[in-house]
Amino acid sequence: MxxxxxxxxxxxxxxxxxxxxxxxxxxxxxxxxxxxxxxxxxxxxxxxxxxxxxxxxxxxxxxxxxxxxxxxxxxxxxxxxxxxxSALYESAVEKLLNEGRAFYCHCSRSDLATVSGIHRACVARQIRPDPAVRLRVDDGSVVAFDDAIRGRIEQDVSREVGDFVLRRADGFWAYQLAVVVDDADxxxxxxxxxxxxxxxxxxxxxxxxxxxxxxxxxxxxxxxxxxxxxxxxxxxxxxxxxxxxxxxxxxxxxxxxxxxxxxxxxxxxxxxxxxxxxxxxxxxxxxxxxxxxxxxx
Incomplete structure (x- = not known):
């Protein structure tokens, strides 16, 4: 509450x-x-x-x-x-999966090394028993905001970051998901x-x-x-x-x-x-x- x-x-x-x-x-x-x-x-x-x-x-x-x-x-x-x-994070991920905004990913770090670690499409060479969950970042997803100290900040998330992890392959929740859910809650x-x-x-x-x-x-x-x-x-x-x-x-x-x-x-x-x-x-x-x-x- x-x-x-x-x-x-x-x-x-x-x-x-x-x-x-x-x-x-x-x-x-x-x-x-x-x-x-x-x-x-x-x-x-x-x-x-x-x-x-x-x-x-x-x-x-x-x-x-x-x-x-x-x-x-x-x-x-x-x-x-x-x-x-964890229940809060699970609920958020289920919502994103159900809406098609997130997806299961079997890619390993070595798989993504060929694309500089930036996930834009799955390139996994084998299926993992416990895949990660990533947010689907659409092409051209540019985010800009005004930081109170640093001024105007802009980033092309699709190009510079790619589809990012919400739940890791080891089962642990990713920082990006937890911090967003908790700040809102x-x-x-x-x-x-x-x-x-x-x-x-x-x-x-x-x-x-x-x-x-x-x-x-x-x-x-x-x-x-x-x-x-x-x-x-x-x-x-x-x-x-x-x-x-x-x-x-x-x-x-x-x-x-x-x-x-x-x-x-x-x-x-x-x-x-x-x-x-x-x-x-x-x-x-x-x-x-x-x-x-x-x-x-």
Whole structure:
């Protein structure tokens, strides 16, 4: 059941995957989405995207939630766990299959290697006992949207992505399907997340249209890059944030979001810092470019 909307009607969310402990890039996304929700006078939800057991780290989800608590970033309402929502995903896929908008696919990665991994027609060399399910992407499916931070974004999904997976051959639900179904079910009006997911947004909008679901507003925050210029991520063994020193890390994230350091300089504790941040936050100052780890200090 979707909870009552906030007075402003704004509902944002933070949706971490439990593939490791919370690192600075994830904390930046959490803090940025929290600030934008508070700035709008709206709600901020937390959803654990625990749909990929082979990649999950034991205990990571609980440690992520504990870290958010240490940083004062408390969800408005209960935490949602994707692992308990399979019935919703199954219903969505059945709808798409019944309407001919999705299809069973026996293609393997090696099959698709000859077409650069982009599925436009089945080229499977053998039948799989458990095929994947893909969304049928019509030729010329160009999706454009206005990102609150990055500006106008346009992608030819048919040419650049192709028919994309909704349920994997191993039986696990694909991220693109779960995030679309959950955002609609939770009444999310604004999706604020890292810019590494910018390319996924046109696929999600296409899927929202196929399912007859509303499209939220999007804002993609700058990424924190490692010394090699790549995204700082849990998979690269990025150092987790230190929950015992929340003020230092929150101030660093504040600066990375382009905000004036002086606004938080005199904060005494986490509640005081978050109150000052809420009062001083200016979304127009969020940078459109990504930055390196030197900007964390």
């Amino acid at each position: 979707i909870p009552p909307p906030a007075p402003s009607g704004y509902r944002g969310r933070f949706a971490p995957s439990p593939t490791g402990d919370l690192h600075f890039g994830s904390l930046l996304a959490a803090f940025g989405s929290w600030l934008l929700a508070r700035h709008a006078g709206g709600q901020w939800r937390v959803r654990v995207e625990d749909l990929d057991p082979p990649r999950e780290v034991d205990g990571a989800a609980r440690r992520q939630l504990a870290a958010l608590h240490a940083f004062g970033l408390e969800a408005d309402g209960d935490i949602v766990w994707q692992s308990g929502r 939770q009444g999310i009006t604004d999706v604020v997340r890292g810019a590494d997911l910018l390319d996924s947004t046109p696929r999600q909008i296409l899927l929202q249209r196929a399912l007859g679901l509303p499209t939220p507003r999007y804002a993609h925050l700058p990424l924190v890059l490692g010394p090699d210029g790549r995204k700082l991520s849990k998979s690269d063994a990025a150092q987790p944030v230190d929950p015992t020193d929340p003020l230092t890390t929150l101030r660093a994230a504040w600066r990375r979001l382009g905000q004036a350091p002086a606004a938080l300089a005199e904060a005494r504790d986490v509640p005081d810092l978050l109150a000052r941040a809420t009062a001083a936050f200016d979304p127009a100052r969020i940078p459109r470019h990504d930055g390196g780890p030197h900007e964390m200090s």
